[in-house]
Amino acid sequence: MSTEQVDARPVLASARVTAIDHVGIAVADLDATIKWYHDHLGMIVLHEEVNEEQGVREAMLSVRGSAVGSAQIQLMAPLDETSTIAKFLDKRGPGLQQLAYRVSDIDALTERLREQGVRLLYDEPRRGTADSRINFIHPKDAGGVLIELVQPATDH
Ligand code: V0V
Secondary structure, X not given: OOXXXXXHHHHHHHOOEEEEEEEEEEOOOHHHHHHHHHHHHOEEEXXXXXXXXXXXXXXXXXXXXXXXXXXXXXXXXXXXXXXXXXXXXXXXOOEEEEXXXXXXXXXXXXXXXXXXXXXXXXXXXXXXXXXXXXXXXXHHHOOOOOEEEEEOOOOO
């Protein structure tokens, strides 16, 4: 093992991806889509909120009886035409918009990613679902996938 690999270990231990948190789907009509997931797949809403800064009304869905911490489906509808999700719907139509990884230390992880030349969309993490802290890796640096990094709130 090279010295470089040994040196990276403490950083990796504190700042790493711990799980797939959710898959984000852009939708035009949130209520109609929630009903579709319920009626056809039996999925239930665990959480719903409006995030003004991100320009979305969103719902987190899960499978009934799933373990705490299981990956969820995030349905996002635009609040208005300036929303990122409105632009996405205009360009591509409804569908998969992002893949979100849960991380243990978003500050340390994003610092390391920057050092590695990976573009983050925000200088500092912003407020995500349920007071989590979020940032995004530019899709051009992640094989065409918009990757969200999410550190849940400590009391969540
Ligand atoms: C754009 N591109 C994508 C993409 N959006 N590729 C994969 N997945 C996506 N979702 C591609 C696009 O095809 C272009 O490729 C290139 O990236 C640049 O796109 P653009 O049209 O010039 O840029 P915009 O204006 O569409 O912006 C794209 C970014 C924007 C990613 C910068 O969507 C953004 O800021 N996203 C982060 C915020 C966000 O997504 N908020 C909503 C979720 P070509 O054509 O040049 O090859 S809020 C949320 O998840 C919350 C609250 C939470 O989970 O807690």
